[in-house]
Amino acid sequence: MQSFPPDIRDGFREVCRTTLSASVFEKLLSLILSGHWKEGDRILPERELSHELGVGRASLREALKALELIGMIESRVGDGTFVCQRSTFLSRPLLWAITGSGMTRVDELVESRLVLECEIAAFAAARATSDDMKAIEMDVQRLGSGLADPDVLLDADLKFHLGIANAAHNQILLNAVQMIRSLMQQWMLVTLHVPGVGPRVFAQHDAILQAIRAKDPAAAREAMRGHLEEMGGLLIRIKSASAS
Amino acid sequence: MQSFPPDIRDGFREVCRTTLSASVFEKLLSLILSGHWKEGDRILPERELSHELGVGRASLREALKALELIGMIESRVGDGTFVCQRSTFLSRPLLWAITGSGMTRVDELVESRLVLECEIAAFAAARATSDDMKAIEMDVQRLGSGLADPDVLLDADLKFHLGIANAAHNQILLNAVQMIRSLMQQWMLVTLHVPGVGPRVFAQHDAILQAIRAKDPAAAREAMRGHLEEMGGLLIRIKSASAS
């Protein structure tokens, strides 16, 4: 792993122009982002890690806590510290920004989704590989066979849209979709509980899939637009009905 | 079995189901996001604040450090702790994700911008208020009168695009534009140094402005698309030329 000279402490300290905690934070961050520590991995106990890095436990804890608060790692008492899914930490700051400024407007979320995912569907139609197609097809099938269970529906729907975003081969847009999706998550489930919505979603997903399979960007864009407009409209109606 | 003596801390602790640092973090976060603490404000010294909240200094520091690492506050030894500008912290986690995973693909940034800002321009044309228009017009003028200085160009360009995103009246999309912009910032300056680009940008900005003023969404979308495609293409050519 890290083969440092006997005295890691001095070498480590020389590098740090800012504070120790910040250096530790950056080091841990890069270890996670580079994939050296993967999702679900358990990282060393605080005491060992602090000894290994040659810093006090307080400094290490400040870095760890920062990582935890932005959602990159999770600490469980008596168990250890674990790396979280990559998608969660991206959405959190945005979530703060939205909720913190009191702007939890559903219509803005729906609109943002429309802007992003229509074009993403078009890109996917132009760029999807056969592996991408297989993944998307599987999600459509899974949704079709789980119409009874809203939880399965929610998950299959999520995977479907992420699969398409993945097929668009643009990391930035993929991240954006993930963020918006996690912001909408709470309301999605409400929509999927409405009777008759499941089969409708299935049909629309299938239409989108066909357009992508046919490598027809314009058709994919319009199919996605129809899907999102209908579901978004339903969501907004439910929201305004429950508010009044 | 045994009853604890009345203690102020118990009330605070009972509320927190998570950890103490997380509670403190959320409390401070809301104080900043709600505007109770404004940009540039100096917040209480650690010792006083920890005493005020009834938590140990270590716990408070973990929360403060997290806020500092995501760019919301800044600590200076012997001076104090201050609230940063709001715009910086939004993009940081995404910045880490992009740079950390080695995906610094300019073409993806350009493409993402295209997807977002074309529709945003259309929304702006439909929704801009007279105040929005004034702000946008001012930025166009400022760019026109500062063609000689790339730094002014960069700033006026940024303000122009943010002004339009603001006029679209969608917080989510505004945040998205801010993020992508800060990711591109380093390369934007290179583009604006190319001779002849300044006047070209000015003309295109003006065209977009006219379309928005005319409340013509389709024209605004196409004007923005033309602008971004030309500048994006230029940027990609510069990047690939310097890479080879």
Place this chain on the structure above:
DNA sequence: TTGACGCAATTGGTATGATGATATCCTATA
């Protein structure tokens, strides 16, 4: 009067040790 020097107070940065709470694993006993 004014400038420079220096000391003390303030404030964040770091380290350490102690104590508590909780999850996991192992062992002993019924």
Place this chain on the structure above:
DNA sequence: TATAGGATATCATCATACCAATTGCGTCAA
């Protein structure tokens, strides 16, 4: 064999002490 209990590992929190950097004030000399 199954369950209860303890041993252990691990994070959570606090108190304290000391270090380092900055600020500000007061003193002293020109």
